[in-house]
Amino acid sequence: MRCDVVAIGTELLLGQIVDTNSEWIGEQLAIAGVDSHFQVKVGDNLRRIVLALRESLARSDAVIACGGLGPTQDDITREAIAEVLNVPLRRDPALVDRVRNMFQARGRQMSDNNLRQADVPEGATIIPQVRGTAPGLICPVGHKVIYAVPGVPQEMEEMVLRAVLPDLQARSGATATIRSRTLRTWGLAESALAEVVGPRLEALERAGNPTIAFLASGIEGIKVRITAKAGDEAADRALLDAEESELRALLGDVVFGVDDETMEAAVARLLIDAGLSLGLAESLTGGLVGARLTAVPGASDWFRGSIVAYDSAVKHRLLGVPDGPVVSEQAALAMATGSAKVLAADVGLGVTGVAGPTEQDGQPVGTVWMGLAMDGEADAVRVQLPGDRDRIRQFAAISLLDLLRRRLLGRK
Amino acid sequence: MRCDVVAIGTELLLGQIVDTNSEWIGEQLAIAGVDSHFQVKVGDNLRRIVLALRESLARSDAVIACGGLGPTQDDITREAIAEVLNVPLRRDPALVDRVRNMFQARGRQMSDNNLRQADVPEGATIIPQVRGTAPGLICPVGHKVIYAVPGVPQEMEEMVLRAVLPDLQARSGATATIRSRTLRTWGLAESALAEVVGPRLEALERAGNPTIAFLASGIEGIKVRITAKAGDEAADRALLDAEESELRALLGDVVFGVDDETMEAAVARLLIDAGLSLGLAESLTGGLVGARLTAVPGASDWFRGSIVAYDSAVKHRLLGVPDGPVVSEQAALAMATGSAKVLAADVGLGVTGVAGPTEQDGQPVGTVWMGLAMDGEADAVRVQLPGDRDRIRQFAAISLLDLLRRRLLGRK
Numbered sequence: 158m159r160c161d162v163v164a165i166g167t168e169l170l171l172g173q174i175v176d177t178n179s180e181w182i183g184e185q186l187a188i189a190g191v192d193s194h195f196q197v198k199v200g201d202n203l204r205r206i207v208l209a210l211r212e213s214l215a216r217s218d219a220v221i222a223c224g225g226l227g228p229t230q231d232d233i234t235r236e237a238i239a240e241v242l243n244v245p246l247r248r249d250p251a252l253v254d255r256v257r258n259m260f261q262a263r264g265r266q267m268s269d270n271n272l273r274q275a276d277v278p279e280g281a282t283i284i285p286q287v288r289g290t291a292p293g294l295i296c297p298v299g300h301k302v303i304y305a306v307p308g309v310p311q312e313m314e315e316m317v318l319r320a321v322l323p324d325l326q327a328r329s330g331a332t333a334t335i336r337s338r339t340l341r342t343w344g345l346a347e348s349a350l351a352e353v354v355g356p357r358l359e360a361l362e363r364a365g366n367p368t369i370a371f372l373a374s375g376i377e378g379i380k381v382r383i384t385a386k387a388g389d390e391a392a393d394r395a396l397l398d399a400e401e402s403e404l405r406a407l408l409g410d411v412v413f414g415v416d417d418e419t420m421e422a423a424v425a426r427l428l429i430d431a432g433l434s435l436g437l438a439e440s441l442t443g444g445l446v447g448a449r450l451t452a453v454p455g456a457s458d459w460f461r462g463s464i465v466a467y468d469s470a471v472k473h474r475l476l477g478v479p480d481g482p483v484v485s486e487q488a489a490l491a492m493a494t495g496s497a498k499v500l501a502a503d504v505g506l507g508v509t510g511v512a513g514p515t516e517q518d519g520q521p522v523g524t525v526w527m528g529l530a531m532d533g534e535a536d537a538v539r540v541q542l543p544g545d546r547d548r549i550r551q552f553a554a555i556s557l558l559d560l561l562r563r564r565l566l567g568r569k
Numbered sequence: 570m571r572c573d574v575v576a577i578g579t580e581l582l583l584g585q586i587v588d589t590n591s592e593w594i595g596e597q598l599a600i601a602g603v604d605s606h607f608q609v610k611v612g613d614n615l616r617r618i619v620l621a622l623r624e625s626l627a628r629s630d631a632v633i634a635c636g637g638l639g640p641t642q643d644d645i646t647r648e649a650i651a652e653v654l655n656v657p658l659r660r661d662p663a664l665v666d667r668v669r670n671m672f673q674a675r676g677r678q679m680s681d682n683n684l685r686q687a688d689v690p691e692g693a694t695i696i697p698q699v700r701g702t703a704p705g706l707i708c709p710v711g712h713k714v715i716y717a718v719p720g721v722p723q724e725m726e727e728m729v730l731r732a733v734l735p736d737l738q739a740r741s742g743a744t745a746t747i748r749s750r751t752l753r754t755w756g757l758a759e760s761a762l763a764e765v766v767g768p769r770l771e772a773l774e775r776a777g778n779p780t781i782a783f784l785a786s787g788i789e790g791i792k793v794r795i796t797a798k799a800g801d802e803a804a805d806r807a808l809l810d811a812e813e814s815e816l817r818a819l820l821g822d823v824v825f826g827v828d829d830e831t832m833e834a835a836v837a838r839l840l841i842d843a844g845l846s847l848g849l850a851e852s853l854t855g856g857l858v859g860a861r862l863t864a865v866p867g868a869s870d871w872f873r874g875s876i877v878a879y880d881s882a883v884k885h886r887l888l889g890v891p892d893g894p895v896v897s898e899q900a901a902l903a904m905a906t907g908s909a910k911v912l913a914a915d916v917g918l919g920v921t922g923v924a925g926p927t928e929q930d931g932q933p934v935g936t937v938w939m940g941l942a943m944d945g946e947a948d949a950v951r952v953q954l955p956g957d958r959d960r961i962r963q964f965a966a967i968s969l970l971d972l973l974r975r976r977l978l979g980r981k
Contacts, residue, residue, distance in 0.1 A: 169608075170599075170608060172591075172592040172593060172594070172596025172597075173784050175592045176591075180586075180587045184583060187583045194614070194617055195610070195617070196610040197607060197609050198591065199606065202606070205606050209607065372585050439856070442860070442863075443863025443875075444851070444855075444856025444857060444858065444859030444860040445856060446856065447851075447855045447877045448854070448860050450855065451856065451877075452958075452959065452962070454926050456855070460880070461882075462877045462878050462879045462880055462883040463876075464874070464875075465849070465856065465874045466874050467859075467869055468869065468873040468912070470873075471912055471913075475911070499887070500880070501883075501886075546866060550864070
């Protein structure tokens with residue numbers, strides 16, 4: 158089963174919006190075991206949308222057309238599909254009522270343009286909308302099919318998961334289910350990770366199910382994705398559970414989270430489990446670490462606050478950093494113990510370093526000292542980080558969170 | 570002149586990487602006045618790359634093929650172009666030397682695979698690489714042309730600007746130059762902005778040059794892009810300067826920056842001009858404001874630091890916030906004056922509010938108080954922000970920076 162994606166919208170071609178819809182659909186198709194060999198962006202032009210749809214139908218079994226279902230004159234995906242199918246558009250009375258009622262319920266005036274959203278190519282099935290006002294379409298073309306979904310990401314995602322993927326799988330006659338799980342890692346380069354997991358990778362390649370793929374994700378580390386293809390969901394889950402255990406045995410505490418779990422969420426969980434509160438002192442990160450931690454809902458239960466001591470005088474006065482260079486072991490130690498004390502927290506973390514663009518106190522760009530104070534002890538670690546100012550700051554933030562995560566794990 | 574973009578890489582189709590290259594190229598083509606009607610993603614498969622290139626050549630005058638020029642077996646863009654052109658690949662001796670020398674200079678072992686980067690389809694011109702190891706290609710096909718550029722964004726961007734766009738413009742015989750400038754705004758909704766600029770927009774639509782477009786950019790406000798098309802660069806610049814003045818007269822201090830200038834850079838410039846230092850007190854933003862300000866190189870000249878007082882006790886103890894509700898005018902005022910005092914700064918800013926997911930002290934989610942202390946006076950402003958936890962925090966951060974920006978402007 159092969160399915161193209163056609164993203165429709167002139168703003169996509171002009172670089173005004175990044176086409177993240179195709180990326181999301183591509184990932185869902187891959188997980189569902191459907192091949193997507195071509196993905197196309199085309200503007201709001203009838204002749205060209207028709208051409209793009211025809212080309213996609215010629216090379217694939219299915220096409221997901223994304224966008225151009227709104228109420229304005231620019232939204233012509235319905236017309237284009239009708240032309241490809243060589244059928245007329247018919248205004249669906251039930252859809253007309255639905256659009257009218259929606260406007261009435263919101264107390265808003267409806268222009269007649271909105272009724273265009275009730276137009277359906279003859280022979281097509283409607284995918285009822287649950288968010289927004291634009292219904293989707295399932296349009297059979299011989300033994301092939303065109304799906305139309307809205308361009309608004311949340312509306313599109315909901316409709317693809319609810320109606321498009323199940324229809325695609327039914328058409329493909331696939332009885333296998335496909336399920337994946339992602340282990341998120343920090344602290345090993347891709348080559349080192351590949352070496353550690355190597356033997357397991359070879360064994361799996363011989364067996365063929367589940368499979369493993371690496372995905373380097375920059376400042377979020379490297380993801381290890383396990384994909385299982387079995388007869389049913391329970392069998393998939395059993396395969397994923399078994400493989401996760403195998404990989405965790407090899408990778409140990411390099412794995413910090415599963416699927417969407419962020420580093421800050423992992424730290425939050427460990428702090429809550431240990432019943433500990435946290436205080437920070439940040440220098441080169443300027444607030445990045447605090448911002449990440451407070452992105453976790455409920456952070457006020459365990460996060461006391463952060464002293465962003467960007468100016469050296471603030472480090473000395475508020476945190477008790479001794480006179481001398483502020484990118485140093487002594488400074489990181491004092492920032493960790495000082496933040497715990499000033500913020501009345503159980504655990505104190507401090508980070509100081511040189512983000513660039515120029516060196517500082519004779520220390521090269523990328524030099525970072527991280528301090529940790531916990532259980533009456535304090536120590537500091539030095540790392541040398543690569544990249545430009547932004548990357549060094551981001552790497553410093555996640556490195557500091559990872560240091561805390563490992564220490565909390567070790568404390569258990 | 571019409572130019573397709575073909576982005577090559579299986580990881581693009583699987584949703585593992587967002588194709589930002591096509592977006593960037595699309596924007597550059599639009600600015601250069603070249604139409605880009607179709608943009609395609611295709612995987613690392615010879616037959617399918619060949620098909621995508623042929624289809625693009627059939628409907629357009631030029632194709633930019635992006636990616637697949639590296640040294641590995643997956644990188645087969647050179648082979649695909651040779652097949653489309655129906656010519657052999659020839660190994661270029663000068664390129665071979667260059668690749669060898671690069672490895673020698675870095676003291677690294679070179680595998681023979683790397684020499685594939687010296688393969689050139691017969692009749693093609695080389696675009697010498699200045700970053701990375703992969704040269705680009707200009708491959709004429711009759712009166713049409715295929716360009717090949719690397720998939721690494723920095724290498725691609727440099728090569729497109731240096732070699733591809735000039736070649737495209739020379740081929741199109743275009744004598745007009747196109748240049749655009751973007752005014753970045755904060756504080757007006759798109760409909761209000763359109764109303765203010767309305768009369769100017771109508772006048773320009775009649776004249777046709779320059780043109781104006783709005784681009785809603787979420788938490789970065791709304792961009793107003795002016796595009797001028799004239800006989801030469803000086804004439805373009807004169808048109809842009811004149812139009813910028815017209816728009817600034819209508820929009821006033823709603824415009825915070827031009828082109829890539831961020832809100833934090835605008836604030837930094839104003840603080841430096843005024844010779845003032847800044848201290849912060851953040852609550853719901855958790856460090857976001859400090860992180861944005863310290864992203865500006867040289868921030869240590871004017872940024873003292875931030876007290877991220879997430880815990881109420883920290884607000885009371887460190888910042889002198891009076892007992893009582895911490896999402897309030899009194900709290901915002903105390904945070905502003907307290908931060909200036911504790912951090913020994915000329916200007917103090919404070920922000921407190923309810924990011925959600927649940928209400929706090931009877932205040933609904935999205936309630937935000939911002940305080941500003943400067944020149945011996947302090948006041949506070951209340952805003953009600955829309956969206957989820959992340960959006961409220963981001964909106965609060967830029968709103969606070971904008972408040973400071975307007976006050977610094979008013980002080981002049």
